[in-house]
Amino acid sequence: MTDRGQRDGAGRGRLAVIILGIETSCDDTSAAVVRDHAVLSNVVSSQDEIHAAYGGVVPELAARRHLESIQSIVSRAIAGSGVDYTDIDAVAVTRGPGLVGSLLVGLATAEGLAIRLGVPVIGVSHLEGHVLSPLIESEVETPFLCLLVSGGHTALYLVKQVGEYAEIASTRDDSAGEAFDKASKMLGLGYPGGRAIDTLARGGRIDAFPFPRGRVRGDDMALSFSGLKTALWDFLRSVGETPAIPDVCASFQEAIVDVLMDRCLRAMENLDVPRLAIAGGVSANSRLRARAAEMLAERGGTLVLPSLAYCTDNAAMIATTAALRSARNLPHQPPVAIARLPLAPRLASAA
Numbered sequence: 001m002t003d004r005g006q007r008d009g010a011g012r013g014r015l016a017v018i019i020l021g022i023e024t025s026c027d028d029t030s031a032a033v034v035r036d037h038a039v040l041s042n043v044v045s046s047q048d049e050i051h052a053a054y055g056g057v058v059p060e061l062a063a064r065r066h067l068e069s070i071q072s073i074v075s076r077a078i079a080g081s082g083v084d085y086t087d088i089d090a091v092a093v094t095r096g097p098g099l100v101g102s103l104l105v106g107l108a109t110a111e112g113l114a115i116r117l118g119v120p121v122i123g124v125s126h127l128e129g130h131v132l133s134p135l136i137e138s139e140v141e142t143p144f145l146c147l148l149v150s151g152g153h154t155a156l157y158l159v160k161q162v163g164e165y166a167e168i169a170s171t172r173d174d175s176a177g178e179a180f181d182k183a184s185k186m187l188g189l190g191y192p193g194g195r196a197i198d199t200l201a202r203g204g205r206i207d208a209f210p211f212p213r214g215r216v217r218g219d220d221m222a223l224s225f226s227g228l229k230t231a232l233w234d235f236l237r238s239v240g241e242t243p244a245i246p247d248v249c250a251s252f253q254e255a256i257v258d259v260l261m262d263r264c265l266r267a268m269e270n271l272d273v274p275r276l277a278i279a280g281g282v283s284a285n286s287r288l289r290a291r292a293a294e295m296l297a298e299r300g301g302t303l304v305l306p307s308l309a310y311c312t313d314n315a316a317m318i319a320t321t322a323a324l325r326s327a328r329n330l331p332h333q334p335p336v337a338i339a340r341l342p343l344a345p346r347l348a349s350a351a
């Protein structure tokens with residue numbers, strides 16, 4: 001049995017030593033165990049196969065599958081961690097943003113376990129989990145910028161320190177991942193489509209077709225991908241013969257990567273922050289990684305690209321966030337489901 005640290009009833013200011021994390025905000029069921037913020041296990045079960053037939057996540061099916069798999073995912077996380085249930089000091093669980101039905105499965109599981117083990121339940125913001133995921137494997141000096149690009153979210157945050165964030169930019173409509181997935185559907189490449197487009201784009205020309213770089217009038221930092229999606233749809237309907245798919249993929253992907261890099265570069269310069277991390281499923285994109293590396297090499301600075309296991313939705317980032325907040329004596333949030341839960345207010349001075 002490990003040292004459980006000091007507890008108080010409000011869950012404030014405690015030193016949680018071993019934390020079980022649970023993440024079910026969208027379509028990945030995940031559980032992880034961390035000691036301080038060293039990851040002992042991180043198990044993720046993807047639901048891609050279920051949702052592929054529909055071309056996107058079906059909330060009711062997602063919640064049902066979470067319910068079917070959560071117990072075995074938690075058992076596997078505990079077994080893989082080398083600790084016993086009785087060693088757990090707290091259960092951290094995603095409270096939002098996310099699909100409410102999916103969130104409730106994780107929250108109910110966390111509450112049940114916590115009651116059985118006699119430990120507190122800590123509610124964690126999914127977005128805070130993502131922006132702190134670069135700290136799982138690296139010592140990243142603060143402040144740093146974190147570009148979060150996934151199927152559910154696309155935003156750029158300033159991480160001043162653990163618990164203090166500002167939003168620098170966010171999408172007004174679709175996320176970057178959604179743009180990739182919708183494009184993939186239009187091109188008949190399946191769901192989720194980012195990886196397929198990335199792979200095909202390697203054999204295509206980035207300047208074959210002039211797809212628009214999304215802009216929002218009156219807001220230079222805001223992102224928008226819905227116009228790009230429509231432009232691809234119009235383009236595919238208007239071209240007489242089928243265009244070379246690798247060229248379409250490369251040009252479409254370049255339009256997304258261009259705007260993401262533009263916002264990152266401007267934020268780094270305007271805020272004078274030389275450290276950039278990229279998290280979320282789209283951070284697997286090879287062109288985005290290459291362009292970010294080029295940009296940092298040119299202007300100087302540090303690029304942090306967490307392992308993909310910690311970029312896509314995972315419970316290690318949720319447990320780590322609880323551990324990092326505990327270490328700073330920050331108050332914990334209650335374990336209640338909240339569909340829309342912004343991380344931080346927008347910082348006007350970044351534009």
Ligand code: KG4
Pocket residue numbers: 026149150151152153176177178180181192193194195198280281282283284285286311312313
């Ligand atoms: O973070 P994630 O696993 O799940 C959430 O949306 O929360 O991100 C999934 C998204 C999908 O839209 C998928 O198409 C995209 O990440 N993605 C990629 C690549 N791999 C996954 N997008 C572009 N290039 C990739 N290589």
Ligand code: ZN
Pocket residue numbers: 126130150152312313
């Ligand atoms: Zn996510």
